Every structure is written in C-alpha cells, then in structure tokens.
Amino acid sequence: MTSAARRHETPAQRNFRLMGEAAEIITGWPLVRDRLRALHIPDAEGRCRGCTSQTRRAPQWPCALALVAHGEEPDFTHRARASHKAGPV
Incomplete structure (x- = not known):
C-alpha cells in the first residue's frame, strides 16, 4: 500500500491492515x-485473561x-467507546 x-x-x-500484517508474521x-x-x-466472565490493564477491564473474549x-x-468496524481522555481540553 502506498503512503x-x-x-x-x-x-x-x-x-484491520495492521492486524492482518501481524497475523502473517505470527503464522x-x-x-x-x-x-x-x-x-x-x-x-469466568467471558473476558480475555491475557489482556491486562491497571485502568480498564479486559475486553470481551475473543480479543x-x-x-x-x-x-x-x-472485526474493527464497530465504533469504540469514547476514552476517558476524550473530554475537552
């Protein structure tokens, strides 16, 4: 892909493109x-055990x-929720 x-x-x-590239490498x-x-x-709650964060809950599995x-x-087509940092500056 060109710049x-x-x-x-x-x-x-x-x-989507970056995850596809990562998948190629991982194979x-x-x-x-x-x-x-x-x-x-x-x-037990259906969240990913491998995705850890001190400030957020783990994402739903499969991550x-x-x-x-x-x-x-x-599938990255859904809109992400606004981050706690997304407020006015």
Missing part, C-alpha cells in the same frame, strides 16, 4: 502463536490477539 493510500485510511481500515512463528493462544483465553492467533480476522 498516499495510507493517509486516506479510516482508523478501522488501518487496524511464521509457531511458538508465539501458541503462547498467544494459551494466554488469551476467556475467564483481537486471540482471533489473529487462531487465524481469524478481527
């Missing part, structure tokens, strides 16, 4: 792929890394 085309990407298109690294599969599993590790394409 001009990348400038006109939506955030969803960029995320060549079976140890990494297997570790991602082992870490990114659902907990994007779990999908990529299992060879599926994540």
